[in-house]
Amino acid sequence: MAERQDIHPSVQESLERVTDLLHKHELVENLVHRRQGPRQELVENLVHKLHFVELQKLLDALHPADVAYLLESLPLEQRLVAWDLVKAEREGEILLEVSDAVRETLIAQMDEKELVAAAEQLDTDEIADLAPDLPREVIQDVFRSLSPEEREQLRSAMSYPEETVGALMDFDMISIRDDVTVEVVLRYLRRLDEMPDHTDQLFVVDRTGKLKGLLAVNRLVVTDPETPLATVMQPEVVKLHPHEKAQDAAKAFERYDLVSAPVADEDGKLIGRVTVDTVMDYIREETDSEMLSAGGLREEEDIFASVWKSVKNRWTWLAVNLVTAFIASRVIGLFEGSIAQLVALAALMPIVAGISGNSGNQTITMIVRALALGQITAANARKLFAKEISVSALNGLLWGGVVGLFAFLIYHNWQLGVVMTGAMVLSLVLAAVMGVAIPLTMQKLGRDPALGASVMITAITDSGGFFIFLGLATVFLV
Amino acid sequence: MAERQDIHPSVQESLERVTDLLHKHELVENLVHRRQGPRQELVENLVHKLHFVELQKLLDALHPADVAYLLESLPLEQRLVAWDLVKAEREGEILLEVSDAVRETLIAQMDEKELVAAAEQLDTDEIADLAPDLPREVIQDVFRSLSPEEREQLRSAMSYPEETVGALMDFDMISIRDDVTVEVVLRYLRRLDEMPDHTDQLFVVDRTGKLKGLLAVNRLVVTDPETPLATVMQPEVVKLHPHEKAQDAAKAFERYDLVSAPVADEDGKLIGRVTVDTVMDYIREETDSEMLSAGGLREEEDIFASVWKSVKNRWTWLAVNLVTAFIASRVIGLFEGSIAQLVALAALMPIVAGISGNSGNQTITMIVRALALGQITAANARKLFAKEISVSALNGLLWGGVVGLFAFLIYHNWQLGVVMTGAMVLSLVLAAVMGVAIPLTMQKLGRDPALGASVMITAITDSGGFFIFLGLATVFLV
Numbered sequence: 001m002a003e004r005q006d007i008h009p010s011v012q013e014s015l016e017r018v019t020d021l022l023h024k025h026e027l028v029e030n031l032v033h034r035r036q037g038p039r040q041e042l043v044e045n046l047v048h049k050l051h052f053v054e055l056q057k058l059l060d061a062l063h064p065a066d067v068a069y070l071l072e073s074l075p076l077e078q079r080l081v082a083w084d085l086v087k088a089e090r091e092g093e094i095l096l097e098v099s100d101a102v103r104e105t106l107i108a109q110m111d112e113k114e115l116v117a118a119a120e121q122l123d124t125d126e127i128a129d130l131a132p133d134l135p136r137e138v139i140q141d142v143f144r145s146l147s148p149e150e151r152e153q154l155r156s157a158m159s160y161p162e163e164t165v166g167a168l169m170d171f172d173m174i175s176i177r178d179d180v181t182v183e184v185v186l187r188y189l190r191r192l193d194e195m196p197d198h199t200d201q202l203f204v205v206d207r208t209g210k211l212k213g214l215l216a217v218n219r220l221v222v223t224d225p226e227t228p229l230a231t232v233m234q235p236e237v238v239k240l241h242p243h244e245k246a247q248d249a250a251k252a253f254e255r256y257d258l259v260s261a262p263v264a265d266e267d268g269k270l271i272g273r274v275t276v277d278t279v280m281d282y283i284r285e286e287t288d289s290e291m292l293s294a295g296g297l298r299e300e301e302d303i304f305a306s307v308w309k310s311v312k313n314r315w316t317w318l319a320v321n322l323v324t325a326f327i328a329s330r331v332i333g334l335f336e337g338s339i340a341q342l343v344a345l346a347a348l349m350p351i352v353a354g355i356s357g358n359s360g361n362q363t364i365t366m367i368v369r370a371l372a373l374g375q376i377t378a379a380n381a382r383k384l385f386a387k388e389i390s391v392s393a394l395n396g397l398l399w400g401g402v403v404g405l406f407a408f409l410i411y412h413n414w415q416l417g418v419v420m421t422g423a424m425v426l427s428l429v430l431a432a433v434m435g436v437a438i439p440l441t442m443q444k445l446g447r448d449p450a451l452g453a454s455v456m457i458t459a460i461t462d463s464g465g466f467f468i469f470l471g472l473a474t475v476f477l478v
Numbered sequence: 479m480a481e482r483q484d485i486h487p488s489v490q491e492s493l494e495r496v497t498d499l500l501h502k503h504e505l506v507e508n509l510v511h512r513r514q515g516p517r518q519e520l521v522e523n524l525v526h527k528l529h530f531v532e533l534q535k536l537l538d539a540l541h542p543a544d545v546a547y548l549l550e551s552l553p554l555e556q557r558l559v560a561w562d563l564v565k566a567e568r569e570g571e572i573l574l575e576v577s578d579a580v581r582e583t584l585i586a587q588m589d590e591k592e593l594v595a596a597a598e599q600l601d602t603d604e605i606a607d608l609a610p611d612l613p614r615e616v617i618q619d620v621f622r623s624l625s626p627e628e629r630e631q632l633r634s635a636m637s638y639p640e641e642t643v644g645a646l647m648d649f650d651m652i653s654i655r656d657d658v659t660v661e662v663v664l665r666y667l668r669r670l671d672e673m674p675d676h677t678d679q680l681f682v683v684d685r686t687g688k689l690k691g692l693l694a695v696n697r698l699v700v701t702d703p704e705t706p707l708a709t710v711m712q713p714e715v716v717k718l719h720p721h722e723k724a725q726d727a728a729k730a731f732e733r734y735d736l737v738s739a740p741v742a743d744e745d746g747k748l749i750g751r752v753t754v755d756t757v758m759d760y761i762r763e764e765t766d767s768e769m770l771s772a773g774g775l776r777e778e779e780d781i782f783a784s785v786w787k788s789v790k791n792r793w794t795w796l797a798v799n800l801v802t803a804f805i806a807s808r809v810i811g812l813f814e815g816s817i818a819q820l821v822a823l824a825a826l827m828p829i830v831a832g833i834s835g836n837s838g839n840q841t842i843t844m845i846v847r848a849l850a851l852g853q854i855t856a857a858n859a860r861k862l863f864a865k866e867i868s869v870s871a872l873n874g875l876l877w878g879g880v881v882g883l884f885a886f887l888i889y890h891n892w893q894l895g896v897v898m899t900g901a902m903v904l905s906l907v908l909a910a911v912m913g914v915a916i917p918l919t920m921q922k923l924g925r926d927p928a929l930g931a932s933v934m935i936t937a938i939t940d941s942g943g944f945f946i947f948l949g950l951a952t953v954f955l956v
Contacts, residue, residue: 221667318833365769
């Protein structure tokens with residue numbers, strides 16, 4: 001434990017030490033392969049084993065989350081060597097901590113027996129988290145080893161879709177009956193060896209299991225034991241439902257600074273709880289996947305994934321962009337006659353498309369964020385439209401003026417400058433209108449407004465920008 | 479309290495009700511201005527007051543975080559009307575909860591006395607959070623009203639830069655001496671009315687205030703009171719230092735599922751604590767500002783900010799992009815002779831630049847993420863380079879082939895198709911090299927690799943893509 005006090009340097013040091021040991025291990029392996037003399041081999045095997053012993057010690061001393069981090073930072077081959085050295089009883093916890101992509105590589109390495117053993121060490125809600133990555137036979141084996149109550153929990157945990165409160169829920173709550181005194185509660189708690197992690201409150205239920213209120217552990221400590229429970233318990237601040245969106249639960253945790261919250265079914269019966277650590281992991285994953293999808297990566301990529309896997313991961317996005325690029329290219333094709341007459345148009349057109357793309361993306365970022373925060377209502381949507389259009393028109397005049405001046409200075413053609421300025425204003429306004437309209441429409445259609453919004457706006461501002469600029473030029477200049 | 483159980487619908491409903499009431503208030507105001515008859519005015523004033531009473535009741539019943547959310551969702555004028563109706567003793571808390579941009583508008587509305595009164599209701603670490611937005615005289619007044627110990631805390635809290643642990647720290651911890659029994663601790667705690675929020679553990683210190691270990695409250699509850707403290711206390715999992723990066727503390731909270739962690743100075747003396755709710759807010763702000771800066775917004779924008787303010791917020795990014803667009807335009811300008819001879823080049827060139835920009839951004843997203851997770855070491859950087867180049871070359875051949883075929887089909891010129899394919903491969907490889915090199919270099923220079931990386935890669939792939947494609951075309955086709 002003591003080593004973990006200065007956590008950051010020590011984990012980094014461990015990573016370096018592990019890499020070093022694995023590197024030596026590889027060198028030895030190579031030697032063994034090259035020179036086949038039996039004595040040589042003996043010595044090298046010895047060195048080999050010494051390294052392994054140190055490596056194993058190192059891994060054993062680390063927190064499961066740190067081992068997970070370490071495995072994620074190792075190239076595939078070294079990762080699997082290290083994984084073999086991890087104690088069997090820790091494998092379950094560590095599988096929970098690693099990223100999906102890395103988990104796949106680890107599970108592929110394990111046989112059925114190992115997987116069952118690893119899963120059996122976990123709580124039912126944790127097994128449910130792993131389940132999608134486990135072979136069907138393993139899940140069946142694990143299921144058979146559970147008590148009837150646990151089977152029920154596992155079934156329930158696996159039944160909720162990924163983005164719901166049910167998927168974040170665990171069953172480690174302590175519930176107490178509402179007709180006892182604080183004394184009784186304290187006696188009951190003392191019989192437990194320890195309370196589950198993140199137990200900041202006990203859940204008070206009635207005879208039928210219905211949630212009646214909460215008793216903060218901190219309150220329990222400062223209360224006179226003779227007090228009846230009913231007088232110290234408090235109404236719950238937030239009561240979650242298993243089918244509610246996980247995102248709403250996360251918002252509630254952020255807004256009301258919760259450590260845990262009860263989950264109850266339609267009848268108000270307590271069925272589980274959600275804790276802040278799960279919520280924090282959820283938020284991290286959610287923002288991560290937003291970042292990745294904004295960059296056009298389909299899923300989190302193991303940085304040491306094979307080239308082929310990476311190509312496939314980035315595939316869709318490039319294909320979509322290719323289609324929009326083809327369309328833009330055909331828009332330009334329409335005006336090839338004008339370009340042939342005035343080649344300057346070819347050099348200037350990417351400026352119009354580029355700047356309106358940037359401006360449209362700014363608007364979309366704003367609107368998606370305001371939608372996520374729930375700040376946009378029917379009443380204020382029109383105001384927002386008006387505002388964004390004004391901002392863009394102003395930006396268009398301003399930067400369009402600069403761009404027009406640039407065109408004039410280079411090509412000594414003032415009409416070209418004026419067309420350039422006009423095209424900038426029009427295409428920035430187009431970008432603003434679409435930047436507000438796209439996310440609002442997606443939201444109305446019940447889709448995630450962040451998803452693909454950036455591709456769409458860029459497609460529109462590219463083709464639109466080229467069309468507006470080349471069109472104006474064809475009408476007024478050619 | 480009970481209304482807050484079904485938190486999400488109720489807050490949304492409140493927002494709609496408030497908007498409705500404010501709308502009526504505006505209508506009445508307009509009427510009063512138009513018709514000046516004294517009886518009319520009387521009636522309307524009455525209606526007016528009834529609305530205000532209901533509005534005030536509504537606001538009083540909401541959690542401060544919900545009032546903050548509501549204020550953020552109202553246009554400026556209505557926001558200030560609602561703000562006037564908030565009870566003075568809640569203003570401090572609410573100011574803490576609103577976003578920076580909205581806080582500014584609220585503070586601008588308050589006079590010095592109100593501000594001092596609001597600040598005085600807060601803890602010292604909270605006052606420190608507000609301080610940058612408060613006028614100097616207000617801070618001096620508040621400072622004078624504090625006890626010497628609080629003054630010391632405020633001074634210390636204000637002395638830490640924004641991105642450090644010190645800025646996240648609060649002073650609400652309970653510390654106990656290490657030479658007592660559990661019984662004594664329990665008696666001490668019962669004398670407190672209640673424990674501070676997020677007290678999941680007590681901090682054990684020696685005679686000189688040095689941190690010795692932790693005592694989990696949950697452990698306290700299940701332990702026999704006669705036990706000496708030394709035998710139940712545990713070593714701390716993480717000990718933070720006030721000058722450590724806030725980001726590292728956040729990582730530790732995520733990794734080890736902490737609810738609170740002690741902060742100690744160089745001598746190991748306990749000086750404060752950090753709690754998970756602050757960390758969660760920090761993570762949210764950090765990812766928010768990443769999203770905003772990725773979209774080229776300098777700071778969080780009040781969605782109802784004036785047009786002028788918004789224009790200024792989006793200014794820098796557009797200016798930077800204009801410069802890179804000018805450069806790309808000049809690169810094309812170099813090849814105007816070739817374009818005049820073969821106009822097809824003008825229509826095809828944005829495809830090359832666009833796709834390599836997308837591919838480069840994918841690489842950068844990956845690398846920035848791996849850097850943030852600390853997964854990239856000197857040992858594996860070369861492997862990553864090799865992998866990204868292979869991925870890009872493969873993508874280049876694949877999509878370059880498609881693009882080449884497209885060019886051939888449209889322009890019936892097979893040489894043009896081959897040049898197109900070659901240009902795609904080269905510019906995707908360029909994108910990959912820069913996509914790895916830019917963030918790694920930024921990191922080495924001690925700068926944030928996420929910042930501006932996307933602008934840089936796009937600038938390079940635009941100009942580079944145009945140059946490679948038009949250059950190859952000039953050499954082989956014209």
